[in-house]
Amino acid sequence: MTEQITLSDTRTWLPLDGLAPGFDASKAEPSHALDGRTITVVDERGTRVTHTFDDGKVAWEYAPGAGDSTAADARTDPCEVFEVDDELFYAQFHHQHHPTEAVSLVLDLRGGHALSIVSVLGEASPGRTAVQQVFVPGRIEGIEQSGPAPAPTTELIGRRVLWVYSSEHAYEHVYLSPHWYTWQCLAGPERGLADTDENSVWRIRPGICVFAWREKVIPCGSVTIADHRDATAIRSHGVLFGADEAGAGATHFTFGAHGRLISTTVHPDAYDPARPLER
Structure with missing residues (x-):
């Protein structure tokens, strides 16, 4: 007799560890284009973070600016770098000294x-997911800025990918609103599961967005960057980060995916979920 799965019983859902085997099969080969380069990012507070990349590692130095309560620090962490587009890179590293944080x-x-x-892993509470994410735009020192800076966007709303x-x-x-999206597993160990979770979307370049989400059932979050310029051949690079099955440590792994647009919903202006909320 086939065992029946109670899809609504979230206690039986896979932990993040259970998803990992094979999930990264579409991950791109890491890029070494930044090896030997030092890149300093400065934010609006004057906080400076210097990154030196070298063959799977990043040595970073954090110098807080005015109003930044984070202590100065300097460390080296394992790092993966992926090339998203011409001169556009996504780097992912997990702090070894502070394993509840990933960048x-x-x-x-x-x-x-x-x-x-x-991304910071903590404890879930009413109205608060276990993984919280902080978004900090900045400028790269020594490169003249051109084009729009990264900013929140509603351009994915209505798409089903x-x-x-x-x-x-x-x-x-299914990208529902500036705050929510719905996911459904169509194949794999979570097949049949679905939920609606928090999301944030930032535009990086025309057609290229950072899409991040924070799950409420499984204590995890993700940060991805996706190139949506060809709706039939969307490409993403990302990370999943959250609590391990025992709840005693963190799980962190990178992945990639190939996507395609299935449909687009166009709402009448009066009911457009991208409109600012009115209080």
Whole structure:
């Protein structure tokens, strides 16, 4: 007799560790284009973070600016770098000295812009997911800035996209509003599961967005960057970060996916979820 799965019983959902095997089959080969380079990112507070990349590692130095309560520090962490577009890179590293923090760094060496996303693993509470994410735009020192800086965007709202992570893992995303999206597993160990979770979307270049989400059932979050310019051949690079099965440590792994647009919903202006909320 086939065992029946109670899809609504979230206690039986896979922990993040259970998703990892094979999930990274579509991950791009890491890039070594930044090896030997030092890149300093400065934000509006005057905080300076200097990154020196070298063959799977990043040595970073954090110098806080005015109003930044984070202590000065300097460390070296394992790091993966992925090339998203011409002179556009996504770097991902997990702090060894502080394993409840992971950093996603988007570097636009053509436009001189950067976006840092710090993911912090804590405890979930009513109205608060276990993983919280902080988005910090900045400029790259020594490169003249051109074009718009990274900024929140509503351009994905209404799209339904199929994402294939491996020959066994496939999901669809429906981008609902500036705050919410719905995911459904179409193939893989979570097949049949679905939920609506928090998301944040930032535009990096025309057609290229950072999409980040924070799950409420499984204590995890993700930061991805995706090139949506060809709706039939969307490409993403990302990370999943959250609590391990025992709840005693963190799980952190990078992945990639190939996507395609399935459909687009166009709302009448009066009911457009992209409109600012009125209080």
